[in-house]
Amino acid sequence: MANTEEGRLLTRAQRGDLVAYEELVRMHQLRVFAHCYRLVGNAAEAEDLVSETFLRAFQHLQSLRADPSIIHWLLRVANNLGISVIRKRGTQPMVDLEEVGERPSETPTPEEELLRSARRDVVRACLDQLPVKERAAVLMFYLEERPLEEIAKVLGCGLAGAKSRVHRARHKLRALVMAELGEDLPFGQEKGADYEDATN
Numbered sequence: 001m002a003n004t005e006e007g008r009l010l011t012r013a014q015r016g017d018l019v020a021y022e023e024l025v026r027m028h029q030l031r032v033f034a035h036c037y038r039l040v041g042n043a044a045e046a047e048d049l050v051s052e053t054f055l056r057a058f059q060h061l062q063s064l065r066a067d068p069s070i071i072h073w074l075l076r077v078a079n080n081l082g083i084s085v086i087r088k089r090g091t092q093p094m095v096d097l098e099e100v101g102e103r104p105s106e107t108p109t110p111e112e113e114l115l116r117s118a119r120r121d122v123v124r125a126c127l128d129q130l131p132v133k134e135r136a137a138v139l140m141f142y143l144e145e146r147p148l149e150e151i152a153k154v155l156g157c158g159l160a161g162a163k164s165r166v167h168r169a170r171h172k173l174r175a176l177v178m179a180e181l182g183e184d185l186p187f188g189q190e191k192g193a194d195y196e197d198a199t200n
Helices: 005-014 018-040 043-059 071-089 110-127 132-143 148-155 159-181 189-199
Strands: none
Touching: 005 018, 018 043, 018 071, 018 132, 043 071, 071 132, 071 148, 110 132, 110 159, 132 148, 132 159, 148 159
């Protein structure tokens, strides 16, 4: 465990070195925040989730392992906390989705920018209609470009379960976007093909 920087910091933190723990937090907090923000769509709530996630990490410090990286444990905790927030909220969040697979031209015209903005709004609304665990799976797979093995660890399921959630979410999302825009999803075409090959 101590052969990596994360492992060395974790070992020191487990021996009571708070500076080392703070370094671990800095090492992972942006990624945890990004995941929470995409899940709940609100910066203040995402910050609260990050704080709660790292509080739980501190409480379970002695049982954490750096092999594999503790980021998997952190993201799983953050994901579960985010799902609880959404369920308590009783409303669907707005996912803050940046360009979904689009590569904007260097100087888009006002009309192009307006079209992109409208498309993003539609895709956001469609994402918010997905069950929260499927939404988390498809966001991690396409937006964060995380491998299925990591998604499985974060969601607390097997590899087959992660593949199934991504597969179902992608098809539901495509159907919703097609109904709203009359066009296929503007992202993940190549990766989607690779994913199909991996599941067949």
